[in-house]
Amino acid sequence: MYEIIALIELSLWFGLPAWIANATPVLLGGGPPIDGGRVLRDGHRILGDGKTIRGFVVGVIFGTLAGTAQSFVAPLIPDVLSEFVLITSDMETVLFMTIPIAVLMSIGALTGDLIGSFLKRRIDIKSGNPSPVMDQLGFIILALLFASPIIQPAPIYVMILVSFTLAIHWISNALGYLLGLKKHPW
Numbered sequence: 001m002y003e004i005i006a007l008i009e010l011s012l013w014f015g016l017p018a019w020i021a022n023a024t025p026v027l028l029g030g031g032p033p034i035d036g037g038r039v040l041r042d043g044h045r046i047l048g049d050g051k052t053i054r055g056f057v058v059g060v061i062f063g064t065l066a067g068t069a070q071s072f073v074a075p076l077i078p079d080v081l082s083e084f085v086l087i088t089s090d091m092e093t094v095l096f097m098t099i100p101i102a103v104l105m106s107i108g109a110l111t112g113d114l115i116g117s118f119l120k121r122r123i124d125i126k127s128g129n130p131s132p133v134m135d136q137l138g139f140i141i142l143a144l145l146f147a148s149p150i151i152q153p154a155p156i157y158v159m160i161l162v163s164f165t166l167a168i169h170w171i172s173n174a175l176g177y178l179l180g181l182k183k184h185p186w
Helices: 004-026 053-081 089-095 099-124 134-147 155-178
Strands: none
Touching: 004 053, 004 089, 004 099, 004 134, 004 155, 053 089, 053 099, 089 155, 099 134, 134 155
């Protein structure tokens, strides 16, 4: 039982910089859109007003700060964790976040979000409207891909992270809507 809980906790721990990077633009973004209001030949905006320069920069900064904090806290965790489970090298891989990994995951998360917006505009989904899978998974998949030159977590951590990302993304969007931070609950 403790092993399963440790797997889940470490998976969520590993995804934290990407989640923070993806969430903070809603809170602190705004300003000029990344696409400068440009429209492609298909008559649709490249990205839309919701993807701003400040949002991207803020997301990278806060995702990186989260990873930096993790890098300071991580050395303290094995002592506590070892009381419950045998710590494996796979666990250590996802536990010891580094600043370069946090930066790559943050940039990857936001790039995944931008790609999702670009694709949504191409298939005529309005800015802010839902697009299942792209909205929930694009950012985490790109975060993992961007960090993959440095870190390759065991597949079980990726599967848990992706599964929880689906649930947490839905919950955080609903909460953002209820708090008046988002126009739509998706």
